[in-house]
Amino acid sequence: MKRVLSGVAFTVALPIILIVLWWIFSTVSPSFFVPTPPELISTFFDTWFGPRLWNDVLPSIARFAVGVSIAIALGIVVGLLVGLNRDLRSFTEPVFEFFRALPPPVIIPVLLLLFGPSNTTKVVVIVLAAIWPVLLNTIEGVRAADPVQSDTSRSYGITGFARVRYQILPGAAPQILAGIRQALPIGLILMVISEMFGAFAGLGFSIIQFQRRFAIPEMWSGILVLGLLGYTVAVVFRAVERRILRWYYGLKELENG
Amino acid sequence: MAEPTTPLHTVSHGRTLPPEETLLSVRGLRKVYHTDGGDIEAVRDLTFDLGKNELTCLVGPSGSGKTTLLKCTAGLLAPTSGEVILDGKTVTGPPKKMAVVFQEYGRSLFPWLRVAANVELPLKHAGVDKAKRTALVEEALHNVGLDHVPQSYPWQLSGGMQQRVAIARAIAYQPEVLLMDEPFAAVDAQTRADLEDLVRKVRKELGISVLFVTHDIDESVYLGERVIMLSNSPTVVQEDLLVDLPEERDQLETRALPRFTELRHHVYEQIQLAKKGFRPDADPAQ
DSSP states (O other): HHHHHHHHHHHHHHHHHHHHHHHHHHHHHHBBBBBHHHHHHEEEEEHSSSSHHIIIHHHHHHHHHHHHHHHHHHHHHHHHHHOOOOOHHHHHHHHHHEEEEEEEEHHHHHHHHHOOHHHHHHHHHHHHHHHHHHHHHHHHHHHHHHHHHHHHHHHHTTTHHHIIIIIIIIHHHHHHHHHHHHHHHHHHHHHHHTTTTOOOOSSHHHHHHHHHHTTTTHHHHHHHHHHHHHHHHHHHHHHHHHTTTTTHHHHHHHOOO | OOOOOOOOOOOOOOEOOOGGEEEEEEEEEEEEEEEETTTEEEEEEEEEETTTTOOOEEOOTTTSSSSHHHHTTSSOOOOSSEEEETTTTTSSSSSSTEEESSOOOHHHHHHTTTTHHHHHHHHHHHHHHHHHHHHHHHHHHHTTTTTOOTSGGGGSSSSHHHHHHHHHHHHHHHSSEEESSTTTTTOOHHHHHHHHHHHHHHHHHTTOOOEESSSSSHHHHHHHHSSEEEEEESEEEEEEEEEESSSSEEEEEHHHSHHHHHHHHHHHHHHHHHHTTOOOOTTTOO
């Protein structure tokens, strides 16, 4: 019990220290650009728990969820196909590396021309940015399939789709999930950025709007919303990953003694 | 060493059997690997039969193409020429009536599946119904002495126990032939003795034919009813020896028999010859 308490204390200590410092500084030398913590909290509730929740926050989250889901599904499917086929791999890999090296925001102007300031543009931007880590990690994970495992599958007649399901996919899961872990923050970043160009609603749009109208506490509260959103996504992902990769972490723990 | 008390039953080529006694035939098997550095002939010409309900050991110096031969036999590798025939049918891919136990148990078992699930997977894929599957898995785990760990992950077990899981998976599949590729090379000596006895027990109880590849001369004589010695690469059969030891084998008793020593001595000599490059197919002109 004592250990649990000290563990909790250790985890929350730094955030508390930072908030206290911020509180002291913003009270001692007030600035127009930095609200005090109570100000920010009350603005946070006033700003976001009203029509904005429906008009800006949830649509943003929905676009993020749809974009990232498509990126993950597409990344895994294409990654499996490419990873399992050596010819396809050498055929596509240079192109993949090139697209991955492109900074994703540069495609926003192109997509705006193609699809206009629509949901499609924003979702496609998220997909095109978040797919690369999933795709490339899946290819790598599939390519690294253990030859003894593959011989085992084959000797028991487990081939084709069954082999993908029972051997390849679970074997590549640690790599794939590492790719998804990278893809989530990228998706979040692109969700915000896609709303800063040619958009009329959304979290990113709101923050820019507040900044232009000098609504400083509101702007900060928007940043807080994004921070909380990113943190929630990370926590949920970690729980899912721990569950899927329980065998993997157990194995690693054993290997590292 | 004195001359053997009784003559050895040995021939300098692989034995072939009448069709009604034969389960597995290897005929003129040849395997050439094409690499960037040129062709490598791993196996030149192998012909032998595995009888029904027989445990035959294949022993050869390291690098003698043992694994290549086993993979060709298992249908995992296509031979360059020659053929493998199981129950009268040419093997072109892994046959349903065959199971393979690999040396690398840690990589052959799927680490994301628990022990019982590992054993069950091939049956599940083969479409065996749930009740029968459960029964087969339980029975197989019981046969290898692992009733108590179905819900463990394989990597939580010792090496010897992991190899038992792999053997359980193989016998639950109900094969007619069990191919074992140096299965005990990576376990400690005591575990190894236990596993050897396990293989003999399982084979006797289930009536499976076993082709057991090893580099260990003692092991080949102790386990086998027949020992096929391989030459160095490119591989041919150096000699085919019948092991006329009593059917009941015991780690202490059997290994102390004078006949065991004679057989072991003979196999050892042959393997030494093979290492030095002696080949039964050598051209006398060379």
